[in-house]
Amino acid sequence: MVEAINLPIEDFQTALLQIDRIKAAEIFENIYKKKGNFETLEHMTVEALERIGVGWEDDQLSLSQVYMGGVICEELIEKYMPKCGSSYKKKPKIAIAVLQDHHALGKRIVYSVLRAGGYDLIDFGQGLSVEEIVEKTIEAELDILLISTLMLPSALKVKNVVESLRKKGSSVKVVVGGAPFRLDSSMWQKVNADADGKNGTEVKKIIEKLTEGGQ
Amino acid sequence: MNSMARVMTALNYKEPDRVPLFLNLTITGAKELEMSIKDYYSNADNVVKGQLLMKNKYSNDMVTSFLYSAAEIEAWGGEVAFYEDGPPNSGEPFIKKIEDIYKMEIPNINNTAGLLKGLEIIKKLKKIVNEDTPIIGAVTAPYSLPVMQMGFGKYLELIYFRKDEFNQLMKINEEFCVAWANAQLKAGATAISYANPLASPSIVERDTYISTGFEVAKRTIARIRGPVATNLASGIALPVIKDLMKTGTKAIAVSAKDDIDEAKRIANKDVAIIGNLNAIDMTNWDRERTRKEVKKLIQKAAKGGGFILSDNHGEIPWQVSEDVLLEIAETVKEYGTYPIKAEV
Numbered sequence: 001m002v003e004a005i006n007l008p009i010e011d012f013q014t015a016l017l018q019i020d021r022i023k024a025a026e027i028f029e030n031i032y033k034k035k036g037n038f039e040t041l042e043h044m045t046v047e048a049l050e051r052i053g054v055g056w057e058d059d060q061l062s063l064s065q066v067y068m069g070g071v072i073c074e075e076l077i078e079k080y081m082p083k084c085g086s087s088y089k090k091k092p093k094i095a096i097a098v099l100q101d102h103h104a105l106g107k108r109i110v111y112s113v114l115r116a117g118g119y120d121l122i123d124f125g126q127g128l129s130v131e132e133i134v135e136k137t138i139e140a141e142l143d144i145l146l147i148s149t150l151m152l153p154s155a156l157k158v159k160n161v162v163e164s165l166r167k168k169g170s171s172v173k174v175v176v177g178g179a180p181f182r183l184d185s186s187m188w189q190k191v192n193a194d195a196d197g198k199n200g201t202e203v204k205k206i207i208e209k210l211t212e213g214g215q
Numbered sequence: 216m217n218s219m220a221r222v223m224t225a226l227n228y229k230e231p232d233r234v235p236l237f238l239n240l241t242i243t244g245a246k247e248l249e250m251s252i253k254d255y256y257s258n259a260d261n262v263v264k265g266q267l268l269m270k271n272k273y274s275n276d277m278v279t280s281f282l283y284s285a286a287e288i289e290a291w292g293g294e295v296a297f298y299e300d301g302p303p304n305s306g307e308p309f310i311k312k313i314e315d316i317y318k319m320e321i322p323n324i325n326n327t328a329g330l331l332k333g334l335e336i337i338k339k340l341k342k343i344v345n346e347d348t349p350i351i352g353a354v355t356a357p358y359s360l361p362v363m364q365m366g367f368g369k370y371l372e373l374i375y376f377r378k379d380e381f382n383q384l385m386k387i388n389e390e391f392c393v394a395w396a397n398a399q400l401k402a403g404a405t406a407i408s409y410a411n412p413l414a415s416p417s418i419v420e421r422d423t424y425i426s427t428g429f430e431v432a433k434r435t436i437a438r439i440r441g442p443v444a445t446n447l448a449s450g451i452a453l454p455v456i457k458d459l460m461k462t463g464t465k466a467i468a469v470s471a472k473d474d475i476d477e478a479k480r481i482a483n484k485d486v487a488i489i490g491n492l493n494a495i496d497m498t499n500w501d502r503e504r505t506r507k508e509v510k511k512l513i514q515k516a517a518k519g520g521g522f523i524l525s526d527n528h529g530e531i532p533w534q535v536s537e538d539v540l541l542e543i544a545e546t547v548k549e550y551g552t553y554p555i556k557a558e559v
Binding site: 154 | 302307451493494
């Protein structure tokens with residue numbers, strides 16, 4: 001059971017926004033010493049990242065803060081997970097990829113947030129073609145495929161990924177994200193994706209919904 | 216009034232004959248000439264022909280020598296990937312280790328085919344448009360170029376934790392940027408578009424920008440021997456407009472998310488405001504929607520000059536239809552003629 005009441009979520013969030021790795025680690029260690037369970041640490045992390053994600057949506061915070069916050073949380077979770085005797089969730093089987101271009105920041109943010117939330121996921125990499133993503137998805141027998149894009153042509157190519165996957169009999173759920181989907185809120189439907197994840201914590205919620213509450 | 220007079224009048228916060236229109240048409244030239252984007256960019260004459268054709272067809276008040284951002288990356292030895300329906304993009308980042316920054320040398324513009332092509336385009340355009348139409352050159356800001364040079368994640372480590380390496384990279388990027396901008400001005404460019412998306416609080420928070428990229432922009436723009444317009448490539452500008460004004464920029468392109476009224480108010484007639492049609496959303500527009508958006512923008516921002524109507528991103532996507540572009544031009548002529556009539 002997570003006792004959220006006395007968690008220093010705000011202090012932790014501030015440390016993340018100031019890119020203060022030392023302060024964030026101190027807060028983590030204090031909570032670990034007091035509570036000793038992984039769920040509490042995970043709860044604090046997910047809460048702080050969610051608030052940061054909302055701050056970005058509201059144009060109050062920068063993409064850099066979202067990214068660095070995610071990276072710091074991922075590092076801490078990786079350190080404390082074994083200490084607490086906990087491990088990453090193996091299901092659903094998820095992978096993330098950047099279609100066509102080499103701008104991998106969005107992918108890294110979502111990767112970090114999901115890892116910080118206890119999800120194990122495969123990183124397919126960036127600069128991948130439609131065919132490469134389809135092949136990797138089929139081979140890995142994924143339940144959920146996360147596709148990040150920066151450029152408009154790449155975002156539109158998601159449609160080809162979905163078509164090809166369906167032709168090959170895959171029922172993998174495709175969740176998209178990235179600048180073109182932010183600037184055109186209906187684009188995810190046009191490319192036949194299953195959902196549009198505006199930030200890391202939203203992707204986490206989508207995954208929970210797609211898997212009916214998580215596994 | 217020709218395009219040059221129209222733009223210059225607007226930049227000085229006076230009302231010209233009509234609202235100046237800057238349609239950032241780049242890859243669209245390939246569509247107009249019915250060739251692939253790769254073929255289009257293979258020859259300076261194609262781009263010159265495309266720019267002139269689009270200037271007339273869409274009543275554009277500028278021509279541009281801008282090819283694609285990744286052309287600068289070619290100068291540093293990086294790769295460029297071409298696509299059939301979008302701008303060429305930089306390949307894998309070429310700075311693999313942060314320590315490699317100390318081994319980097321400033322590229323020689325005269326040894327880079329892509330940049331020489333840009334200069335050739337400017338010279339050829341200049342011969343034809345002379346002083347009648349502004350020729351807009353372009354650079355990527357030294358502060359934003361590392362996203363393509365080393366990848367965003369690694370660059371953020373540099374910004375936040377590796378001050379020495381950050382300063383070293385800025386030093387060489389500044390030299391390159393100044394040389395490239397001045398070469399374009401010398402070839403005949405009227406002004407330089409300074410693409411600096413990382414100055415936007417959408418990407419880097421203001422405090423960090425002020426302690427890092429702000430000084431870079433001040434130093435760089437001071438050494439560019441011609442007018443500079445800053446664009447943040449869709450990122451919000453409002454919270455940093457006052458800061459950008461201190462960099463020496465003469466105009467600021469704002470985001471579709473920015474309130475353009477407020478931008479003009481903050482600019483206080485010291486810099487002109489460019490913007491801010493949503494270029495991505497534009498791919499969904501029909502003629503009716505286009506007319507509505509352009510009319511609304513003119514009503515909000517045109518009064519008193521100091522405004523150039525444009526997209527928010529710096530490039531019209533391939534997927535935007537000819538109809539939409541024609542409708543933008545027609546609406547600007549119909550509703551953007553000064554004095555602007557209040558909407559009834």
